[in-house]
Amino acid sequence: MTQKSAEHLLQLDGISKYYGSFKANDRIDLSIMPGEIHALLGENGAGKSTLVKMLYGSLQPDEGQILWQGQKVNIANPAEARTLGIGMVFQHFSLFDALTVAENIALAMPKDQKLSDISKRLEAVSQEYGLPLKAGARIHDLSVGERQRVEIVRCLLQEPKLLILDEPTSVLTPQESEDLFKVLRRLSDEGTAILYISHKLAEVQALCQNATILRHGEVVADCIPANETPLSLAKMMVGDDIHEIAPRATGSDDAKVILKVTGLSATGLTGFETSLKDVNFSVRTGEIAGIAGIAGNGQNELFAVLSGERTTAPDMVQIDGEPVGGLSILQRRKKGAMFVSEERLGHAAVPEMSLSDNVVLTRHGLEDDLQTGPFVRHGTARKLKDKITEMFDVRKGNDDPPAMSLSGGNLQKFVLGREVMAGAKLVIVNQPTWGVDAGSAAQLRQNLIDLAATGAAILVISQDLDELFEISDRLATMAAGELSPFVPTAKTNRNEVGLKMTGVFAPAEGAH
Amino acid sequence: MRLELIKRSAPAPAMRFLSPLLGLVLAVIAGAIMFSALGKAPDRALYAFFIEPVSEMWSVHELLIKAAPLILMGAGLCICFQSNNWNIGAEGQMIVGAIFGAALPILLPDVQNFLILPLMLIFGILGGMLYGFIPALLKAKFKTNEILTSLMLVYVAQMLLDWIVRGPWRNPEGLNFPESRRFHEWARIPEMFPADGRANWGFVIAVVVAIALGVMLAKSLKGFEVKVIGTSPKAAQFAGFDSKKMIFFAFLLAGGCAGLAGIIEVAGATGQLRPTVSPGYGFTAIIVAYLGRLNPIGAIVAGLVLALTYLGGEAAQISLGLSDKIARVFQGLILFFVLACDTLILYKIRLSFGAATKGAA
Numbered sequence: 072m073t074q075k076s077a078e079h080l081l082q083l084d085g086i087s088k089y090y091g092s093f094k095a096n097d098r099i100d101l102s103i104m105p106g107e108i109h110a111l112l113g114e115n116g117a118g119k120s121t122l123v124k125m126l127y128g129s130l131q132p133d134e135g136q137i138l139w140q141g142q143k144v145n146i147a148n149p150a151e152a153r154t155l156g157i158g159m160v161f162q163h164f165s166l167f168d169a170l171t172v173a174e175n176i177a178l179a180m181p182k183d184q185k186l187s188d189i190s191k192r193l194e195a196v197s198q199e200y201g202l203p204l205k206a207g208a209r210i211h212d213l214s215v216g217e218r219q220r221v222e223i224v225r226c227l228l229q230e231p232k233l234l235i236l237d238e239p240t241s242v243l244t245p246q247e248s249e250d251l252f253k254v255l256r257r258l259s260d261e262g263t264a265i266l267y268i269s270h271k272l273a274e275v276q277a278l279c280q281n282a283t284i285l286r287h288g289e290v291v292a293d294c295i296p297a298n299e300t301p302l303s304l305a306k307m308m309v310g311d312d313i314h315e316i317a318p319r320a321t322g323s324d325d326a327k328v329i330l331k332v333t334g335l336s337a338t339g340l341t342g343f344e345t346s347l348k349d350v351n352f353s354v355r356t357g358e359i360a361g362i363a364g365i366a367g368n369g370q371n372e373l374f375a376v377l378s379g380e381r382t383t384a385p386d387m388v389q390i391d392g393e394p395v396g397g398l399s400i401l402q403r404r405k406k407g408a409m410f411v412s413e414e415r416l417g418h419a420a421v422p423e424m425s426l427s428d429n430v431v432l433t434r435h436g437l438e439d440d441l442q443t444g445p446f447v448r449h450g451t452a453r454k455l456k457d458k459i460t461e462m463f464d465v466r467k468g469n470d471d472p473p474a475m476s477l478s479g480g481n482l483q484k485f486v487l488g489r490e491v492m493a494g495a496k497l498v499i500v501n502q503p504t505w506g507v508d509a510g511s512a513a514q515l516r517q518n519l520i521d522l523a524a525t526g527a528a529i530l531v532i533s534q535d536l537d538e539l540f541e542i543s544d545r546l547a548t549m550a551a552g553e554l555s556p557f558v559p560t561a562k563t564n565r566n567e568v569g570l571k572m573t574g575v576f577a578p579a580e581g582a583h
Numbered sequence: 584m585r586l587e588l589i590k591r592s593a594p595a596p597a598m599r600f601l602s603p604l605l606g607l608v609l610a611v612i613a614g615a616i617m618f619s620a621l622g623k624a625p626d627r628a629l630y631a632f633f634i635e636p637v638s639e640m641w642s643v644h645e646l647l648i649k650a651a652p653l654i655l656m657g658a659g660l661c662i663c664f665q666s667n668n669w670n671i672g673a674e675g676q677m678i679v680g681a682i683f684g685a686a687l688p689i690l691l692p693d694v695q696n697f698l699i700l701p702l703m704l705i706f707g708i709l710g711g712m713l714y715g716f717i718p719a720l721l722k723a724k725f726k727t728n729e730i731l732t733s734l735m736l737v738y739v740a741q742m743l744l745d746w747i748v749r750g751p752w753r754n755p756e757g758l759n760f761p762e763s764r765r766f767h768e769w770a771r772i773p774e775m776f777p778a779d780g781r782a783n784w785g786f787v788i789a790v791v792v793a794i795a796l797g798v799m800l801a802k803s804l805k806g807f808e809v810k811v812i813g814t815s816p817k818a819a820q821f822a823g824f825d826s827k828k829m830i831f832f833a834f835l836l837a838g839g840c841a842g843l844a845g846i847i848e849v850a851g852a853t854g855q856l857r858p859t860v861s862p863g864y865g866f867t868a869i870i871v872a873y874l875g876r877l878n879p880i881g882a883i884v885a886g887l888v889l890a891l892t893y894l895g896g897e898a899a900q901i902s903l904g905l906s907d908k909i910a911r912v913f914q915g916l917i918l919f920f921v922l923a924c925d926t927l928i929l930y931k932i933r934l935s936f937g938a939a940t941k942g943a944a
Binding site for chain 2: 418419422431
């Protein structure tokens with residue numbers, strides 16, 4: 072045993088972590104050799120983040136042991152993890168927007184190093200690995216991909232033996248992802264082990280030599296991804312068969328324009344966010360129009376303006392031929408437009424309030440018998456809640472729990488159901504399946520397709536290219552507040568869209 | 584070594600209701616310690632402070648007189664605070680309400696009929712609303728911090744009252760005392776049981792208003808709007824609720840309640856304007872709102888409890904020879920312990936040793 076483990080860089084032996092009675096991690100075994108690229112696969116909530124936090128010292132395991140180069144170690148905090156040689160790139164960056172690249176990196180380095188030395192070293196390392204960075208650039212001027220480079224270079228400067236990456240490609244274009252993989256392969260050749268956390272099967276197959284698959288906090292399989300198919304990996308990850316999306320007939324001739332956006336410009340929501348620049352498009356009855364793009368390129372601004380949370384000049388937004396740019400979200404709902412925002416908790420739903428109260432949140436003024444005079448009829452609200460949970464298969468712990476106690480997928484089903492239960496002329500959805508388990512995601516996509524079949528016009532804003540290619544009839548891409556022209560989904564491909572995500576719209580015309 | 588507050592996953596439901604009681608008990612224990620430090624027997628002192636004032640009928644009447652403005656303003660502030668509008672200026676709104684309402688009997692002393700009292704109450708409400716409108720407008724238009732503006736306007740109102748009773752409204756037959764003319768019979772709120780004590784119908788008005796506000800908060804769409812805007816501003820925006828309009832609604836409502844409290848105080852207990860109309864009721868009402876769980880119905884009970892501390896302060900002065908500032912100390916202790924208990928219901932304390940754990944930096 073000891074001889075064998077001496078070869079391993081890292082070995083986890085029966086690691087468990089409990090939150091009350093909930094087992095976030097249940098007797099996890101995992102081992103990584105030096106230079107190995109090891110995938111940690113699992114759905115949202117499978118326990119990947121918990122496991123990684125214990126490796127990085129932000130959490131302590133309740134049971135089991137961690138062996139580092141054959142020695143039993145106790146990683147009390149991230150500083151100790153870094154001393155051992157474990158570096159981590161988080162999904163959500165921890166960078167100060169107002170500081171420069173060098174300053175951000177200096178914060179993670181020992182105190183006695185000069186800023187000028189760090190600048191030189193970081194530029195050298197970034198050049199060497201093909202991750203070009205300027206030491207003096209301020210973070211808020213950088214793209215998301217560049218910010219990730221800062222995080223990676225920050226880890227590399229500490230010469231880690233193990234690099235942990237948490238969903239690194241969720242914010243990258245396909246091209247940027249390819250560049251990242253090159254860097255990771257090179258690091259692996261040089262002997263750095265990489266623990267790669269993802270739920271994207273294709274990239275795990277392309278990149279990783281071994282994979283550990285988690286489900287409900289347990290290891291369900293160890294495998295070599297190259298020997299598997301995406302479907303077999305997905306089955307291990309999700310457990311049961313994945314719902315197949317039913318195809319539908321599209322392109323009816325009498326389609327009518329429901330949403331028309333003309334010359335839409337708007338400032339950013341906050342100082343550092345993107346503004347919208349002269350956006351023009353329309354969505355017709357019975358179709359699903361998709362808008363791709365990396366988060367933070369103006370999608371949230373577009374959603375706020377379309378929903379009426381922000382108002383514009385009346386003619387910029389038209390619903391069913393009527394100018395509505397100056398109307399409130401309430402007035403737009405009364406015209407048959409329904410909205411599902413990106414954030415479920417705290418935007419589409421009040422976390423602390425019960426589901427029936429959350430029904431009142433957006434159905435007030437729409438349902439006749441929800442009010443008597445100024446008073447809310449809570450009985451009606453509860454009936455509507457029952458109807459939604461039944462129609463959309465929302466699973467919940469008790470009869471009328473607070474919104475925050477539902478899982479992401481179930482809450483999203485509830486929110487979508489609430490908006491569309493009484494039919495809709497226009498549905499605008501921002502990130503429909505973000506942070507949602509695979510089973511619920513498939514159901515949500517099917518719901519959108521079914522809605523389109525009933526004649527609703529649907530606009531889906533999403534970061535998930537697979538999702539957009541699966542359900543949308545036409546696709547456009549948003550980059551830096553500009554929207555590319557819509558192209559039929561059948562006439563484009565992932566690379567073309569990926570290129571547009573970086574703001575190069577020119578080839579779009581050539582695609583016709 | 585540091586103390587860390589860690590959010591509990593779900594606060595125990597029973598504790599939500601026990602917390603104000605627990606706060607009260609702790610305040611009484613701290614009070615007992617304070618009394619013994621002052622050289623008084625704690626049991627005797629606590630008896631004088633809390634029991635004596637309610638042992639006789641006439642002093643129960645005094646309790647109701649003091650509870651009325653506390654309940655009214657506390658109930659108004661519950662709605663205001665729940666909607667995330669921090670009106671600290673109820674005291675000033677109460678004073679301006681008193682001035683507005685008192686204008687009728689003082690400036691038109693010869694108009695004496697049954698209409699005058701209802702008109703005074705309405706003027707009182709309007710005065711309080713008008714004074715609450717100022718910080719609301721400043722917040723909605725210029726994003727001024729309403730805590731500062733509403734608080735500073737209290738001092739302005741106090742100066743205004745002081746000037747008005749020493750100057751233009753001073754009683755011409757009052758031997759130069761800084762007091763207004765005494766209100767005539769029609770301008771006084773009648774007493775409920777004149778045989779037993781002075782308590783007037785103002786207490787009943789306060790309870791009715793508090794119950795009405797409680798029903799509004801629990802059952803109406805407006806009450807729902809108040810809660811959504813307070814807990815989740817972005818969700819409120821998604822629901823189509825206008826947070827700017829809510830600023831005005833909350834301040835006008837709380838201001839109206841305070842104005843009504845002001846006119847009830849002068850048309851009920853005092854019967855004339857004096858340089859001070861309130862011993863800080865407007866500030867104590869903040870404690871009432873919190874002790875009542877920001878629920879207008881809870882404010883009724885909390886208003887009675889806080890009214891008792893005023894009476895207890897007077898009693899402590901008379902039978903123990905202590906300063907009546909002891910009442911303010913008790914009020915402070917109650918607020919302190921109630922907020923502390925609330926915090927411990929939502930969070931647990933962890934002692935942590937060693938360096939702070941930082942994210943990835």
